[in-house]
Amino acid sequence: MRMIALRVGRGLLVILLVTFVARVMLSLASGSIAEGLLGSEATPENVAALEARLGLDRPIWEQYLTWLVGAVQGDLGTSMFTQQPVAESIIARIPVSFQLAAMGILIAVVVATIFAILSASFPDSPLDRALNALSSVLLSAPGFVAGPIFIFVFAIVLGWLPVLGWVPLSENPIENLKFAILPALAIAVQEIAALHRLLRTDLITTLGDDFILAARARGMGRAYVMFRHAFRPSSFSLITVLAINIGNLLGGAVIVEVLFSLPGVGGLLVTSITTRDIPMVLGVVTFIAIIYVIMNLVVDLLYGVLDPRVRRPVAR
Amino acid sequence: MSITTRVPTIRNRRTKLSGFVGTAPAEPRVPDGRTRTSIVVWLSLGWLALIALAAVVAPFLPFLPQPATPVGMPRLAPALGSFELLLGTDTIGRSIMTRILYGAQISLTVAVVAGAFAFTVGTFFGMLAGYFRSLTDGIIALITDVMLAFPPLILLLAIASLVTPDVRTVTIGLGIVGIPTFVRLARANAMSWGSREFVRAARNMGAGHPRILFREIMPNVIPPVASYLPIVMASMIVAEGGLSFLGLGVPPPTPSWGGMISEGKSIIAQAPHIVLIPITFIFLTIFSLNQVGDRLRARFDKSAS
Numbered sequence: 001m002r003m004i005a006l007r008v009g010r011g012l013l014v015i016l017l018v019t020f021v022a023r024v025m026l027s028l029a030s031g032s033i034a035e036g037l038l039g040s041e042a043t044p045e046n047v048a049a050l051e052a053r054l055g056l057d058r059p060i061w062e063q064y065l066t067w068l069v070g071a072v073q074g075d076l077g078t079s080m081f082t083q084q085p086v087a088e089s090i091i092a093r094i095p096v097s098f099q100l101a102a103m104g105i106l107i108a109v110v111v112a113t114i115f116a117i118l119s120a121s122f123p124d125s126p127l128d129r130a131l132n133a134l135s136s137v138l139l140s141a142p143g144f145v146a147g148p149i150f151i152f153v154f155a156i157v158l159g160w161l162p163v164l165g166w167v168p169l170s171e172n173p174i175e176n177l178k179f180a181i182l183p184a185l186a187i188a189v190q191e192i193a194a195l196h197r198l199l200r201t202d203l204i205t206t207l208g209d210d211f212i213l214a215a216r217a218r219g220m221g222r223a224y225v226m227f228r229h230a231f232r233p234s235s236f237s238l239i240t241v242l243a244i245n246i247g248n249l250l251g252g253a254v255i256v257e258v259l260f261s262l263p264g265v266g267g268l269l270v271t272s273i274t275t276r277d278i279p280m281v282l283g284v285v286t287f288i289a290i291i292y293v294i295m296n297l298v299v300d301l302l303y304g305v306l307d308p309r310v311r312r313p314v315a316r
Numbered sequence: 317m318s319i320t321t322r323v324p325t326i327r328n329r330r331t332k333l334s335g336f337v338g339t340a341p342a343e344p345r346v347p348d349g350r351t352r353t354s355i356v357v358w359l360s361l362g363w364l365a366l367i368a369l370a371a372v373v374a375p376f377l378p379f380l381p382q383p384a385t386p387v388g389m390p391r392l393a394p395a396l397g398s399f400e401l402l403l404g405t406d407t408i409g410r411s412i413m414t415r416i417l418y419g420a421q422i423s424l425t426v427a428v429v430a431g432a433f434a435f436t437v438g439t440f441f442g443m444l445a446g447y448f449r450s451l452t453d454g455i456i457a458l459i460t461d462v463m464l465a466f467p468p469l470i471l472l473l474a475i476a477s478l479v480t481p482d483v484r485t486v487t488i489g490l491g492i493v494g495i496p497t498f499v500r501l502a503r504a505n506a507m508s509w510g511s512r513e514f515v516r517a518a519r520n521m522g523a524g525h526p527r528i529l530f531r532e533i534m535p536n537v538i539p540p541v542a543s544y545l546p547i548v549m550a551s552m553i554v555a556e557g558g559l560s561f562l563g564l565g566v567p568p569p570t571p572s573w574g575g576m577i578s579e580g581k582s583i584i585a586q587a588p589h590i591v592l593i594p595i596t597f598i599f600l601t602i603f604s605l606n607q608v609g610d611r612l613r614a615r616f617d618k619s620a621s
Binding site for chain 2: 014017136137139140141142143144145148149151152156163246247248250251252254255258259269270273274281285288292
């Protein structure tokens with residue numbers, strides 16, 4: 001319990017710090033925002049009036065506190081351009097991003113596990129070497145490299161899937177899957193390689209342990225030992241690497257959403273940065289920070305489930 | 317992930333367990349498949365040398381048109397015959413060959429400068445933290461933790477929202493984002509070397525902190541830490557490409573690989589080469605850096621990754 005409290009506290013601190021830094025940085029750059037909104041013909045009085053209305057003339061810490069009090073109550077302010085509440089815009093876009101991330105992680109874990117078990121079952125075989133080579137290739141293919149290739153091969157040359165577009169999951173699950181599979185794959189590519197490399201090393205090391213030999217000597221089947229004895233300790237490091245890679249995954253998701261023109265949170269972030277929509281940028285950054293912290297928290301707690309030795313506070 | 321020492325072990329092929337247990341139990345051998353691929357590493361080095369050379373000499377080649385000048389019809393497919401049309405033309409008729417080479421300049425400059433910056437600053441502070449421990453370590457560890465507590469690309473995007481991005485800001489941003497990796501590596505290495513006998517001997521002979529740090533510890537810390545440089549540079553090229561792709565990196569008139577992918581993506585059905593060529597170049601460069609980095613790490617980083 002104490003461990004959970006510690007982790008939650010640390011997470012909250014990170015969120016506060018991140019939003020504050022974001023606010024300060026954005027305020028530093030916001031000098032010309034009111035002028036930008038009004039256009040070149042604005043008089044200084046007009047600019048001052050608009051700055052006062054947007055609260056840009058007050059000290060930074062006051063702006064931040066006002067924003068924070070609102071944020072805690074679920075009010076992230078309104079967009080400077082569309083005049084829509086920021087929280088609403090974000091919530092409307094969560095399902096797409098969530099589905100993509102979930103599918104991406106699922107594909108990565110499943111494929112990497114299969115690859116790793118094949119590799120570890122026949123170490124140094126041609127199959128193992130082929131899978132290693134494949135991993136090296138996949139590791140060097142970030143979203144903006146893998147994505148266009150997937151579009152080119154599956155949508156244009158083969159014509160199996162539609163190129164761009166989106167159908168919400170709630171409307172038509174099958175159509176939705178057709179649009180979601182390529183972006184999810186593009187997100188998964190690098191993760192597959194990273195996880196495969198790690199799991200393979202891990203499984204081979206574990207399989208060399210005495211308790212595996214003992215289990216085999218007692219007459220247990222290969223497959224049984226592989227899953228029952230070898231895989232559980234390895235799943236531990238699988239989760240560690242996933243946790244380390246969450247940051248990259250979130251970044252990669254932004255690029256993939258833009259590449260496939262998907263109506264997700266990442267696309268929203270990029271648009272609001274290009275238009276310098278401060279409340280929107282801050283809202284989305286906060287949202288991503290919260291997701292990041294929550295995911296790390298979940299990973300920490302999962303350790304406890306998978307490995308009983310960690311169920312006490314430890315300094316990492 | 318541990319890089320196990322490549323101790324030759326006797327594989328017992330006669331038992332039914334071979335291939336499964338297959339290794340001496342005391343020292344499980346993890347075949348890493350890299351020992352056989354040194355030809356790939358040499359090819360990678362060759363590619364990196366080639367692309368670096370091309371990027372450096374590009375402005376001095378008389379037969380290469382300026383990157384902003386159209387040289388023919390838009391969307392010309394790659395064709396043999398003239399060097400400037402070898403890779404075809406882009407959406408407004410500019411030579412893709414020229415733009416690739418000038419783009420290589422941007423990517424490589426950013427990666428090299430930001431990588432060197434992150435390496436120097438990170439190694440220095442990491443060594444301080446690992447050598448002095450206690451308070452110094454506490455402060456430096458706290459700062460790195462905060463820096464690592466945030467997705468790097470999102471941080472770079474946040475920076476891009478404040479300042480109008482250009483080569484300099486992108487380089488500085490990437491350099492800062494890259495620091496924590498080197499701090500951690502240098503700290504761990506400095507810690508393990510700092511407690512060795514020769515360091516104590518030097519101290520007993522009256523050597524001061526600076527001398528021990530830079531003459532005794534640094535020469536041992538540099539190789540393993542530097543072996544991560546190619547991999548970090550690869551990730552910087554990825555990040556720079558991602559930012560340019562989103563239109564938040566090096567601004568458009570300047571050619572960049574990420575920007576070229578972004579420009580061509582909407583007409584991938586009509587003129588796929590506009591997208592596929594920059595993708596090929598960026599992929600080969602990242603792949604080469606990763607290969608060389610893997611090799612260097614296997615050679616110099618005995619501890620772990």
